[in-house]
Amino acid sequence: MDPTPTLQTVGSWPVADQLSLVFRLWDQILDTGWQPSPDPALLAELDRRLAAHAADPSRALTRDQVVDHVRRNRYCM
CATH class of the missing domain: 1.10.1220 (Arc Repressor Mutant)
Structure with a gap:
């Protein structure tokens, strides 16, 4: 078709x-x-991020921080 x-x-x-x-x-x-099926590059990136978080969990953002960031940047366009 x-x-x-x-x-x-x-x-x-x-x-x-x-x-x-x-x-x-x-x-x-x-x-x-x-x-x-996830792309191998995506899986590698997710593994990298998980390892970075395991190495320093203090750098993680809260859900509210992420939402605030998205909302701020969404209206700056």
């Missing part, structure tokens, strides 16, 4: 509707039992 005509149609929808479709498709795929 060539998805081009469908993508052209969906591309004319409002962004909120496009995102809703993406999320529903993703949920449908996950409901089949499929799970994405």
